[in-house]
Amino acid sequence: MPKIIIIGAGIVGCSLADELTERGYCDITVIEKGKLWKPGGSTSHAPGVVFQTNGSRTMAQFARQTVEKLYSLQHSDDTCFLKVGSLEIATTPERLAELHRRAGLALSAGINAQVISPDEALKLHPLLVRDKLLGALYVPDDGIARAVLADEVMGERAISRGARYIDSCEVTAIDQVDGHVTGVQTTQGTFPADIVVSCAGIWGPKIGAMVGMSKAIQPLAHQLCYTVPMPELASYKTEAELPVLRHQGSDLYFRQRGQSLAVGWYGHRPLAVKAQDILPAELAEVMPSQVPFTPEDWKGAMERSIEVIPSLKDTDIAESMNGLFSFTVDNFPLMGEWSGLKGFWVAEAVWVTHACGVARAMAEWIVNGHPTLAVHECDVNRFDAHQLGAQHIEERGAQNFVEVYDLLHPLQPMESPRPLRTTGFYQRQQELGGFFLEAAGYERPQWYEANAGLVDHFKSPSRDEWSSKFWSPIIGAEVCSVRESVGLFDITTLKRIEVTGKGSLEFLEQMTTGNLRKKPGSITYCLLLNDKAGMLSDITVMRRGEHDFFIGVNSNTDINYLKQLAPDTVHVRDVTAGTVGLGLFGPKARALAQSLTRDDLSNGALGYFKLKSTYLGHVPVMLARLSYVGELGYEIYTTADFALKLWDTLWQAGKEFGLIAAGRGAFNSMRLEKGYRSYGTDMNSEHNPHEAGLSFAVRKGGGYKGAEAFNAIDKDALNRRLVCLILENPQHVVLGKEPVLHHGKPVGYVTSAYFGHTIGKQLAYAWVPAALSNQGTSLSIRYFQNDYPATVGEDPQYDPQMTRLKS
Numbered sequence: 001m002p003k004i005i006i007i008g009a010g011i012v013g014c015s016l017a018d019e020l021t022e023r024g025y026c027d028i029t030v031i032e033k034g035k036l037w038k039p040g041g042s043t044s045h046a047p048g049v050v051f052q053t054n055g056s057r058t059m060a061q062f063a064r065q066t067v068e069k070l071y072s073l074q075h076s077d078d079t080c081f082l083k084v085g086s087l088e089i090a091t092t093p094e095r096l097a098e099l100h101r102r103a104g105l106a107l108s109a110g111i112n113a114q115v116i117s118p119d120e121a122l123k124l125h126p127l128l129v130r131d132k133l134l135g136a137l138y139v140p141d142d143g144i145a146r147a148v149l150a151d152e153v154m155g156e157r158a159i160s161r162g163a164r165y166i167d168s169c170e171v172t173a174i175d176q177v178d179g180h181v182t183g184v185q186t187t188q189g190t191f192p193a194d195i196v197v198s199c200a201g202i203w204g205p206k207i208g209a210m211v212g213m214s215k216a217i218q219p220l221a222h223q224l225c226y227t228v229p230m231p232e233l234a235s236y237k238t239e240a241e242l243p244v245l246r247h248q249g250s251d252l253y254f255r256q257r258g259q260s261l262a263v264g265w266y267g268h269r270p271l272a273v274k275a276q277d278i279l280p281a282e283l284a285e286v287m288p289s290q291v292p293f294t295p296e297d298w299k300g301a302m303e304r305s306i307e308v309i310p311s312l313k314d315t316d317i318a319e320s321m322n323g324l325f326s327f328t329v330d331n332f333p334l335m336g337e338w339s340g341l342k343g344f345w346v347a348e349a350v351w352v353t354h355a356c357g358v359a360r361a362m363a364e365w366i367v368n369g370h371p372t373l374a375v376h377e378c379d380v381n382r383f384d385a386h387q388l389g390a391q392h393i394e395e396r397g398a399q400n401f402v403e404v405y406d407l408l409h410p411l412q413p414m415e416s417p418r419p420l421r422t423t424g425f426y427q428r429q430q431e432l433g434g435f436f437l438e439a440a441g442y443e444r445p446q447w448y449e450a451n452a453g454l455v456d457h458f459k460s461p462s463r464d465e466w467s468s469k470f471w472s473p474i475i476g477a478e479v480c481s482v483r484e485s486v487g488l489f490d491i492t493t494l495k496r497i498e499v500t501g502k503g504s505l506e507f508l509e510q511m512t513t514g515n516l517r518k519k520p521g522s523i524t525y526c527l528l529l530n531d532k533a534g535m536l537s538d539i540t541v542m543r544r545g546e547h548d549f550f551i552g553v554n555s556n557t558d559i560n561y562l563k564q565l566a567p568d569t570v571h572v573r574d575v576t577a578g579t580v581g582l583g584l585f586g587p588k589a590r591a592l593a594q595s596l597t598r599d600d601l602s603n604g605a606l607g608y609f610k611l612k613s614t615y616l617g618h619v620p621v622m623l624a625r626l627s628y629v630g631e632l633g634y635e636i637y638t639t640a641d642f643a644l645k646l647w648d649t650l651w652q653a654g655k656e657f658g659l660i661a662a663g664r665g666a667f668n669s670m671r672l673e674k675g676y677r678s679y680g681t682d683m684n685s686e687h688n689p690h691e692a693g694l695s696f697a698v699r700k701g702g703g704y705k706g707a708e709a710f711n712a713i714d715k716d717a718l719n720r721r722l723v724c725l726i727l728e729n730p731q732h733v734v735l736g737k738e739p740v741l742h743h744g745k746p747v748g749y750v751t752s753a754y755f756g757h758t759i760g761k762q763l764a765y766a767w768v769p770a771a772l773s774n775q776g777t778s779l780s781i782r783y784f785q786n787d788y789p790a791t792v793g794e795d796p797q798y799d800p801q802m803t804r805l806k807s
């Protein structure tokens with residue numbers, strides 16, 4: 001049994017000790033610099049408000065598990081969760097619409113939620129104003145976490161199972177030998193360990209610095225005040241009965257505490273603090289995670305509050321604080337084993353709301369090697385280099401604070417810093433009027449205004465205000481034009497690695513489901529599985545030479561995962577930033593490419609899923625004959641220095657073939673018509689290849705990670721399936737993440753949705769129970785308040801015979 005040290009006894013550390021000891025990992029030492037059970041971190045003063053609804057399914061599940069667990073914990077005579085319900089209120093039509101969308105997100109994640117009328121809201125919370133209210137989102141199972149009490153209950157339980165808690169003990173250094181953690185040094189001496197888990201919250205960056213790890217965490221202060229007792233609350237005798245409230249339109253939230261109200265305020269400027277500068281307990285006024293209250297930043301908070309709770313008008317503030325907690329560059333927590341040091345794990349930037357779910361996933365990860373829920377969004381190894389720079393962390397953290405309650409469209413890119421990364425094609429893309437969104441920090445065109453002239457030719461269904469954000473009818477025109485002739489797509493943002501050296505083939509055979517014993521020049525589409533046959537990624541392995549592979553992967557997590565496991569003779573190198581990629585896709589792609597090279601590109605010489613090094617004009621390239629948009633064509637790779645020359649060469653030659661530049665919008669619509677899944681969106685580690693319709697990518701026999709579990713799956717007894725839904729009315733637009741209903745009951749959720757311009761239908765891929773996955777099954781998709789009828793259709797809808805790709 002490994003010796004485990006947990007740094008920090010906040011809600012995350014305490015939950016983790018509980019989850020690990022429950023799984024029989026009892027050699028646990030929790031080291032805490034403060035005093036138990038209120039050691040002075042963010043948990044010690046959090047009002048504990050829990051709203052489970054989240055744009056991320058995983059985060060919503062973490063919240064659900066947290067509520068379940070805290071509700072099951074008994075402290076004295078009460079549970080550690082007060083299930084008072086929650087109300088998010090709307091005073092504008094836009095916010096009301098947003099509440100309907102959020103209700104959909106909740107239902108998709110299995111959380112009971114409904115939009116209710118102002119009168120119903122008032123019944124639940126009589127202090128609310130009536131006249132301005134348009135409606136509210138009511139989630140009955142939301143409420144208040146009694147986090148400090150929960151820490152004590154979970155802590156005592158872990159201790160009863162053999163764990164140790166040592167308080168007033170500060171970790172000052174992490175020991176390591178040969179890239180593996182060996183223990184920690186503290187103010188009370190050295191403690192050996194096989195695994196160290198940092199649950200240090202806002203001090204996370206400081207612990208990170210001990211091992212040379214930059215953490216994408218920014219501690220920020222947030223203002224919270226408690227009122228004096230209010231006469232309107234005089235009749236309440238318990239800690240809280242009224243639902244917790246959010247008024248996102250004014251950056252406010254509220255909870256009852258006996259006869260007073262807590263008012264939380266995000267409307268102030270971001271108040272950043274460096275982890276290194278947080279005062280120790282003996283110097284801090286109240287506790288380390290509270291900095292002095294700044295009344296000037298509170299300005300506006302009460303005025304806005306009175307607008308929705310008029311009885312606050314003559315109410316004084318009894319307690320006020322600027323409390324510290326963590327924001328990250330992408331709003332997701334940091335979880336998992338850091339690839340820079342074996343045995344060094346992190347669970348930080350976690351809200352109370354998600355803490356027990358996060359801790360459960362961490363414990364499963366440590367004990368079983370993989371968590372049950374999909375954690376790719378939260379993986380500590382997910383970041384690009386730029387996301388780990390001090391300036392970026394500070395700026396993104398602050399911006400995410402400002403936007404915490406903003407009404408954000410799912411496609412909305414960060415505003416700053418932009419442009420941050422550009423591909424070598426950027427100048428040309430600008431000249432063509434590219435409408436840029438951001439991907440992995442790169443500017444990436446969604447469509448090109450230069451193609452506006454095509455719109456008269458190829459019409460798209462019109463869209464409502466929400467779905468027409470970051471959208472243009474040009475997207476559909478680009479699709480149709482590419483399917484007719486040929487298009488140029490910038491695919492540089494797709495991550496690429498080289499795996500080279502003796503033993504590469506054997507290594508990749510163990511790691512992937514692919515049949516890779518093919519001649520150099522071949523390409524294989526395959527999967528990475530975990531030990532439970534859950535999918536970690538889908539990749540394309542291009543064999544360039546005997547011991548030389550070029551692989552298209554999905555994320556930095558994939559890259560770090562392969563790096564971690566590669567034997568000494570095998571080198572895994574990320575070549576994304578040093579190379580560029582263009583997709584040349586469409587029926588005229590071969591004729592165009594052939595006009596630029598003396599090598600034979602005929603179907604016989606360079607067939608489907610084959611690879612070739614050649615020149616296009618002056619530019620040395622690798623042509624890979626595959627296409628995520630389902631057309632004849634090539635992925636073309638070259639080094640970054642040749643980007644512009646490559647673009648210009650193709651552009652010049654493309655004139656006679658009707659070449660257009662096409663954006664990501666077209667790319668996504670086309671890949672969905674062809675039924676190509678997008679990892680992270682359509683599927684993740686919670687799903688096995690059969691459920692996702694990808695078992696064709698798994699080789700027969702075994703010898704790869706996950707084989708045993710995969711071979712044990714009963715294909716005829718799957719619980720759920722990814723299906724292709726066709727909306728009955730092609731004018732009905734959905735965007736993804738909406739709940740799928742059967743006879744009015746939520747049964748699943750949409751992953752990706754686009755209009756299929758070639759087939760003239762609105763498509764939505766969705767997870768549904770296997771019993772409802774047969775073609776022809778009638779379901780509906782809830783978009784805001786509307787239930788749109790949809791039917792399970794053939795998968796894929798476009799070119800199922802592969803005639804276009806293989807022509």
Ligand code: FAD
Pocket residue numbers: 007008009010011012013031032033034039040041042043044045046047048049050169170171172199200201202203207222223224289322323324325326347348349350351352353354
């Ligand atoms: P912490 O509770 O900060 O625990 C980390 C522990 O690590 C600390 O006890 C610290 O002493 C210890 N530690 C650090 N460094 C060392 C070291 N070197 N050696 C030993 N020990 C160390 N979240 C919600 O979900 N709902 C809310 O309503 C809510 N409201 C909030 C309001 C305010 C004003 C603030 C500030 C935060 C709020 N949060 C809320 C966020 C929430 O409080 C935190 O995200 C959560 O408590 C973090 O828990 P943690 O265990 O990660 O960190």
Ligand code: THG
Pocket residue numbers: 494524525538539540551552553554609626627628635676677
């Ligand atoms: N290009 C490259 N690598 C990639 C992607 C890509 N890696 C990550 C991600 N995208 C992987 N996704 C896919 C999905 C489908 C296909 C390729 C990459 C594909 N599938 C064929 C099919 O299902 O018809 C496979 C046919 C076969 O196995 O013979 O082409 O876009 N480089």
